[in-house]
Amino acid sequence: MRHRQATTDMHRASTVSAGGIKVGDAELCVISAGQLDIGEPQKALDAASCNDGKLRDFWTESSIVVEQNVLAIRSQGRFAILESGAPTPDSSPSPLNSGLISAGIEPESVDAIIPTHAHLDHVGGIMRPDGQRNFPNARIHLHPCDVEFWLADERLGTRGERSALVARRNLNPNLDRLVLHVDDQETFPGVTAMHTPGHTVGHTSFVIGSGSELLFVVGDIVHHPCQLAYPRIRMLFDTDPDAGVETRLKVLEFLASRTMPAFFYHFPFPGCGFVERAGEGYCFLPMPM
Template sequence: MMLTRRTFLGSAAALPFVPRRVWAASTLTLGDVRIDTLSDGNLTLPGSFLFSGMPESELTEILGRYGLSSDQATPPCNVTLLRDGTNTVLFDVGSGPDFQASAGKLSEAMDAIGVAPDDVTHVLFTHAHPDHLWGVLDEFDEPVFANAEYMIGQAEFDYWTDPGTVSTIGEERAAFAVGAARRLEAIADRVRLLADGEDALNGVVARLTPGHTPGHLAFEIAAPTPVMVLGDCIANHHVAFERPDWLSGSDQDRELAAETRVALLGRLADEAIVVTGFHLPGGGVGRVERAGAGYSFTEEI
């Protein structure tokens, strides 16, 4: 197994008076399998979206050790790309042009490593939140990945395409429901629905990790060294690791999400499984280690 981390410049770097965008990339080489994490940019979220209801004094102490504030969060967005010589697979597709201006940059990152949208053979969705799904369509509502087969969990697809979801999900997430339904409808004739434990591809198994959304999936890649693509079942490198039992406002079913985190972190640590995390630092590639009563994220693998 070989891990390399590097930075490279987007095309805007050559233009005068245009700020340079420096892309961080991590590449895992596992035999014939290559896994890249590519930046879709970052989100800007009010701290209350993540931290509401958490014990204030302990929260402040945890975040302070990471140089963070509870007022605002700017998590990175890392899209995982797998190439095995036959398949070119994206796990989630970023935000696209319609969510936040700081995100939706996947096409630039793909161009920087020489991968075109038409090269993508499969797109596997962890879940249907905007920063993971909305990049599936371009500004003209055409599928960006014209040659790809799409896969998503059965429970996730059913939830977001249910006409009743928009009226039950809550006002702050109603736009999520409208956007997800529109995009899933646009690709519905090319979507394969997955069950827990099902092989999405040879060597890639879907693992139900619910709570953040009803049918959230992680994907376990059985490379020479196993890798787990987490999505948002473990959505940050600080509170989610140190206090996985705390309830987070970012999760739709807070209690179930906490149960999922506690169980999954234990397995990842005990089995030394490499992870790629959509909102984890350093390109999102690392391992889970036990640390006292909780866990820590390490970029050393």
């Protein structure tokens, strides 16, 4: 099912959902938390690291607008959402909340919010601007390195200050609701954490499912399909760009060498598909949901 509603300045807000599919014992659907403008391509991506200029073929607009695809999971009678979207400008229902309700999932029934990392477009939808919780009964699952990094005073006054302030607004009221996971830990039934640092120190991907029925949640190791064709391009938002490239290459090769579908938060909706080798890089084959 898929339908769109009106727009706002901050998001091109939409109520969009797709699904569901079953992976192992987990039932999944994808809900849009709206779109996000991540700025001029040459600033968001280190264009100098792509010296042949072909990078320009990937966009015609002056800025890169990406999706925010939130995976909703029902497993063993409990609901989780992976990511919470960027902050909304007012306290009216966010595109994510509206989308969840349209899909039959009441925000009160969400037991867990599982962001891949603590950047503003991943934890910014935990709290509403009026200080109320969007998901009043949810615990928040994060890697401890990201909690420590983004709540540290050292982030203030740096390029990461905006994300740090959003992390403070959304995490500080919920410190007693945090569930800290480490590499290779099942953090929610059927959802296993895989520490994939580089984009942030605690960035975590997830493997959903069991046995041969698996889905790999990529998170922000990749923001745009051009990073599959040119996986060595450095990304402005990576807190450690060299580690970001190293992790990206490792994960893309892992996915291309298997028939495991992957889920990309920022790819065209719904963000699910396969990674294949193509030339010196990789390509994305979307999978309908």
